[in-house]
Amino acid sequence: MAKALAQGEVCSEIQPFCAGDELVFQNTNVNNSSVSDAEVGPYYGELLAQPYPSWYFFQIGRAGNLDFVISQSENSDGSGIALDVDYAVWGPFKQGDAICDYEMLSEENLVSSSYSNKAVETLSLEDAEVGEIYVIIITNFRGNPGYIKLEQENLNDTGAGATDCFTNGLEDEVFACQGETIILDGTILFAESYKWFKKVEGKFEVLEGENEAYLEVDEEGEYKLIATDNLANITEDFVTVEFKPEPIANTPTDLFICDPKQTTIDLTLTSKEILAGNTSEENYSVNFYTSLAELEAENPIENTKAFPSDANTKFFAQVEGVESGCRSEVVSFNAEIELLPEDYLPEETIVCIDVNGAITGQTKIGKDLGGNYTYQWFEEGNLLSTNAVLELTEVPEAKSIELIVTNSKSGCKASFQTATTVYSRPENVLVEIKGTDFTGGYAVSAEVTPGPGEETLYEYRLDEGAWRENPVFRNLTPGYHQISAREVNGCGITTSQNFFLVGYPRFFTPNADGYNDTWNIPKTGQITILKLYIFDRYGKLIKELVPGGQGWDGTLNARPLPADDYWFKVEFKMQDGTRDTFGANFTLKR
Numbered sequence: 204m205a206k207a208l209a210q211g212e213v214c215s216e217i218q219p220f221c222a223g224d225e226l227v228f229q230n231t232n233v234n235n236s237s238v239s240d241a242e243v244g245p246y247y248g249e250l251l252a253q254p255y256p257s258w259y260f261f262q263i264g265r266a267g268n269l270d271f272v273i274s275q276s277e278n279s280d281g282s283g284i285a286l287d288v289d290y291a292v293w294g295p296f297k298q299g300d301a302i303c304d305y306e307m308l309s310e311e312n313l314v315s316s317s318y319s320n321k322a323v324e325t326l327s328l329e330d331a332e333v334g335e336i337y338v339i340i341i342t343n344f345r346g347n348p349g350y351i352k353l354e355q356e357n358l359n360d361t362g363a364g365a366t367d368c369f370t371n372g373l374e375d376e377v378f379a380c381q382g383e384t385i386i387l388d389g390t391i392l393f394a395e396s397y398k399w400f401k402k403v404e405g406k407f408e409v410l411e412g413e414n415e416a417y418l419e420v421d422e423e424g425e426y427k428l429i430a431t432d433n434l435a436n437i438t439e440d441f442v443t444v445e446f447k448p449e450p451i452a453n454t455p456t457d458l459f460i461c462d463p464k465q466t467t468i469d470l471t472l473t474s475k476e477i478l479a480g481n482t483s484e485e486n487y488s489v490n491f492y493t494s495l496a497e498l499e500a501e502n503p504i505e506n507t508k509a510f511p512s513d514a515n516t517k518f519f520a521q522v523e524g525v526e527s528g529c530r531s532e533v534v535s536f537n538a539e540i541e542l543l544p545e546d547y548l549p550e551e552t553i554v555c556i557d558v559n560g561a562i563t564g565q566t567k568i569g570k571d572l573g574g575n576y577t578y579q580w581f582e583e584g585n586l587l588s589t590n591a592v593l594e595l596t597e598v599p600e601a602k603s604i605e606l607i608v609t610n611s612k613s614g615c616k617a618s619f620q621t622a623t624t625v626y627s628r629p630e631n632v633l634v635e636i637k638g639t640d641f642t643g644g645y646a647v648s649a650e651v652t653p654g655p656g657e658e659t660l661y662e663y664r665l666d667e668g669a670w671r672e673n674p675v676f677r678n679l680t681p682g683y684h685q686i687s688a689r690e691v692n693g694c695g696i697t698t699s700q701n702f703f704l705v706g707y708p709r710f711f712t713p714n715a716d717g718y719n720d721t722w723n724i725p726k727t728g729q730i731t732i733l734k735l736y737i738f739d740r741y742g743k744l745i746k747e748l749v750p751g752g753q754g755w756d757g758t759l760n761a762r763p764l765p766a767d768d769y770w771f772k773v774e775f776k777m778q779d780g781t782r783d784t785f786g787a788n789f790t791l792k793r
Contacts, residue, residue, distance in 0.1 A: 217259065227279055229350055239254055248310070249316040267330075268357065269328040270325070271354065288342070293307065293312045378526040383421070425444075467512060470507045492521070554626070557627060557628070567594050568621060598625055627690065645677070663676075703727065713758075733774040737769055739770075740768055
């Protein structure tokens with residue numbers, strides 16, 4: 204709501220106003236005015252008496268219909284005693300018209316008038332055009348002190364017109380950019396002549412030939428304008444013109460997002476660097492844009508402190524003088540996401556030691572990310588190394604090792620930890636043998652003696668067979684064997700001593716080639732052979748062998764027997780004294 208003092212008690216002192224939503228001004232009354240009746244000459248229509256007048260004019264700024272409510276009350280907020288108010292309106296006039304000439308304020312030009320006893324009056328202008336000027340007199344019938352309110356009630360309706368909230372005369376200060384030429388607009392409504400001056404050495408000197416409302420200026424200084432309107436009113440106005448240097452915009456270092464949870468970026472973090480080097484003559488702001496097209500369209504980013512960012516982005520920036528509007532060259536910078544892999548270090552680092560507690564081989568942790576990164580390895584707060592890859596030559600004292608990786612370009616840091624676990628191979632592997640080849644087969648079990656380090660799991664294998672978790676082996680063939688045990692994290696293998704399993708040959712080839720020429724069951728420490736008999740397939744006894752002897756050569760009474768399956772029966776005693784018998788077949792091959 205705008206407020207104004209009562210002015211223009213006669214038309215020659217008429218004052219402009221724009222209504223906007225609402226205009227409130229002090230009325231002309233018995234306490235502040237000696238003009239108890241309006242001047243004689245204008246045609247007032249229904250406004251039969253014109254006590255305590257206030258003269259104003261307004262210009263149409265937007266075409267359409269204008270519906271006004273004119274009210275008068277004791278107080279400026281509309282409260283208190285309601286006071287009778289009346290009015291008359293003339294127009295439309297145009298720029299240059301002598302609007303206070305009584306011939307202009309005629310019956311022909313009277314638009315509307317009212318002389319009711321109401322404290323609220325209505326005024327409607329239909330199909331008003333842009334630039335039209337209207338003169339209005341508002342009177343205070345009883346002369347009581349109070350306030351008049353002029354309100355346009357249809358301002359926001361479709362098709363509504365509006366008054367032009369113009370300002371007359373010069374601004375107090377005008378700022379521009381060095382090297383530019385500006386135009387001062389001293390237009391005053393109804394002015395008929397203009398004269399421009401410039402202050403030189405403390406005195407204003409007339410600028411010859413500058414007799415228009417506009418003055419082209421390319422020099423700093425203080426200027427004066429004298430304008431005379433068609434009512435012989437003289438207006439003197441002053442303006443100071445100052446040319447500001449073009450702002451400087453420095454290209455800032457790129458911004459980086461270090462936190463994977465961060466979804467926005469603060470662009471203003473670059474402002475200080477961009478503004479560096481500018482003078483203190485003016486205040487500056489930095490405008491940020493997502494593209495050159497947005498810059499040309501003058502669509503700066505609004506949420507500069509929390510701009511959404513989920514990918515590498517390029518931004519453009521320009522420095523602007525707050526007073527002058529001068530703008531710098533355009534600079535650009537990037538906002539990059541700098542994230543290290545989450546699995547940069549393993550959750551667990553295996554350290555292998557021998558049975559004496561010394562590290563075996565090399566244990567390396569980490570990887571080289573390139574020249575833009577620095578590394579700090581810590582154990583319980585103590586710096587171990589600044590290399591990209593940490594090589595452990597001694598068993599760590601702590602249960603974990605911390606690594607801080609820093610990008611020297613972005614400043615982004617990330618901290619990683621890995622738990623250190625120490626393992627070793629078994630100290631030895633013991634073998635337990637149960638059963639025989641004659642009593643359902645052997646069952647051989649491996650039992651390890653753990654080495655130093657953490658409790659761990661072992662895998663086992665027989666001879667050069669496949670690795671397995673079960674340390675019990677069955678269905679072994681007679682002969683020499685060994686069992687190996689290895690630490691599952693790769694910290695070494697330990698192998699048992701060779702052990703021999705007693706069995707019987709499944710075939711023999713009596714061909715005098717020196718291999719398998721005879722058939723026998725060897726004497727061992729596990730069992731003692733008491734008796735050994737050989738039969739043909741029909742059960743006929745062929746040979747009784749002497750335990751520990753040379754064995755059967757495949758003959759009967761010095762006559763070679765044919766290739767065929769033969770049977771044996773053995774009586775034996777085991778180490779615990781138990782006696783048993785066993786029989787099976789074997790093959791004679793020729």
